[in-house]
Amino acid sequence: MDKFIIQGGVPLRGEITPSGNKNAALPLLAACILTTEPVILHNLPEINDVKAMRELLECIGVEVTHLSNHSWKIHANEVHSSNLDPELCTKFRASILLAGPVIARTGELQLPPPGGDVIGRRRLDTHILALEALGVNTTYKKENKIFEFTTSKLVGTEILLDEASVTATENAVMAAVLAEGETIIRNAASEPHVQELCQLLNILGAKIFQLGSNTLHVQGVSKLGGGEFTVGPDYLEVISYVGAAVVTGGESLSARLVRNIWG
Secondary structure (H helix, E strand, O other), X not given: OOOOOOXXXXXXXXXXXXXXXXXXXXXXXXHHHHOOOOEEEEOOOOOHHHHHHHHHHHHOOOEEEEEEOOEXXXXXXXXXXXXXXXXXXXXXXXXXXXXXXXXXXXXXXXXXXXXXXOXXXXXXXXXXXXXXXXXXXXXXXXXXXXXXXXXXXXXXXXXXXXXXXXXXXXXXXXXXXOOEOEEEEEOOOOOHHHHHHHHHHHHOOOXXXXXXXXXXXXXXXXXXXXXXXXXXXXXXXXXXXHHHHHHOOOHHHHHHHHHHHHX
C-alpha cells in the first residue's frame, strides 16, 4: 500500500518554481487547432493529462514538437475530425475541449464520450447548447457511443450559458472566434485559465473583449495566425506552498514565492 510519511515541526524554507497551470494548459493546447500556423507554448506542466492531450492532437493530424522540458511547438496544418482514440478520450474530461476548435476548423467532429472524475453532474449539456446556438447540429449515436457534430457555417449569436462552466465557456469562445459576426457569451466563467485562453487567442489574431468579466464579446475573424505564449503558474500550487510555509513558520519561503509569482 502506497503511503506518505510526514515528519512535522520543520519550518519550510527555500525557493520553488511552480508548475504551469494544468487547467490553462489543456485549453491552450486545444486552441492551437484553430490556426494553420505554428504556435509555441512554454511552461507546460509534465503531467499525464497534458501528455494525453498531446496524443489526442496527434490523433487528428496535429504535429507536436518537443522543444524543451516545458515548451512545445504545435502545428495544426492538417486536422482530421474522426480519428480520436475512444480509450484515450475516456481517460480524462478535457477531451471535450476539442469540440469547439475542431468544429470551427473542419465543420464536423466525431467525439467519443469524455471521461474524468465524476464530480457533481459533469454533464455536457452546456457545451452542446452553446455550440448549437452557433449553428452546430449534434447527434449522439448510441450504437457507436459517439457524439457527432456538424455545421455548414458558424454564425455569431448571443449565448446565455445555463451554468458558468469553465470548459463550456472555453469551447464557446474557441468556436466563436472563427464564427461569422459577433458572439456575446453571458454567464461566462471568468477564472484565470479562461482569461489565459482569451489572451492567447487575441495574440493569434482573435478579437475577444471584456476578459475577466462574466460577459464576453467575440468578434469573429476569418483566420488566426501563429504566436507564442507562456502558461501561467498553477495558483493552487502556489497558495498550497504559501499556506504550508505560514503554518510551519517558514516566512522566507512564502516571501520568495510571492516575489517569484507576482514580482
